Amino acid sequence: MTETARFTSAEEKAMRETVQSGEIPLCPRCAVLMTQRAIGGGSFGLGYHRQREWLLCPQCRRSVIFDVKRGTRL
Numbered sequence: 001m002t003e004t005a006r007f008t009s010a011e012e013k014a015m016r017e018t019v020q021s022g023e024i025p026l027c028p029r030c031a032v033l034m035t036q037r038a039i040g041g042g043s044f045g046l047g048y049h050r051q052r053e054w055l056l057c058p059q060c061r062r063s064v065i066f067d068v069k070r071g072t073r074l
């Protein structure tokens with residue numbers, strides 16, 4: 001069995017859209033709130049405008065990482 005189960009691309013897309021609207025998405029498999037963490041804060045290598053969000057489901061342990069563009073600060 002695969003140890004690192006992944007979400008489908010459609011599921012990842014839906015979660016990304018939820019994050020970008022300012023909300024924390026639910027795991028599409030378990031319907032529990034994903035644990036959300038920001039990655040790269042304080043790291044100058046990633047640049048100012050790129051923020052990485054890491055979403056981890058506490059139940060099924062699936063996780064997804066994607067870049068989120070913050071439009072509020074230019």
Ligand SMILES: [Zn+2]
Pocket residue numbers: 027028029030031057058059060061062
């Ligand atoms: Zn889950």
